[in-house]
Amino acid sequence: MTTIALGPARTTTTAVRPAATRLRLTARGRAVLTTLAALPAVLVILGVIWGGGAALASLDPSAPSGTFETVTVSAGDSLWSIAQEIAPDADPRDVVAEISRLNGLTGSVVSAGQQLAIPLAYTQ
Numbered sequence: 028m029t030t031i032a033l034g035p036a037r038t039t040t041t042a043v044r045p046a047a048t049r050l051r052l053t054a055r056g057r058a059v060l061t062t063l064a065a066l067p068a069v070l071v072i073l074g075v076i077w078g079g080g081a082a083l084a085s086l087d088p089s090a091p092s093g094t095f096e097t098v099t100v101s102a103g104d105s106l107w108s109i110a111q112e113i114a115p116d117a118d119p120r121d122v123v124a125e126i127s128r129l130n131g132l133t134g135s136v137v138s139a140g141q142q143l144a145i146p147l148a149y150t151q
Contacts, residue, residue: 100138
């Protein structure tokens with residue numbers, strides 16, 4: 028009997044995968060991540076400290092807390108309409124200027140629900 032070979036002997040090859048490596052943080056890397064994670068909290072704390080917790084929103088440092096009353100802005104109100112309502116006999120331009128100064132407003136835009144300080148001179 029004769030043996031016939033059908034080609035060279037086949038060998039199977041398998042691809043070798045490199046071992047998965049875990050992320051390794053050095054001491055410097057941990058310090059950087061800790062700093063980045065703590066940065067928002069530090070900024071909030073500094074903002075609170077820097078703000079000083081002032082109860083009066085006035086740009087006028089001499090406005091004592093008992094010299095004004097607060098009014099809540101309704102929908103559709105403007106500084107002009109509030110000035111005409113609280114002081115009908117006074118010039119609305121002067122009243123608007125005093126309300127803006129007392130509340131630290133840089134423009135004339137107010138929104139519904141906003142609390143405005145009104146000088147006591149106009150509330151009586």
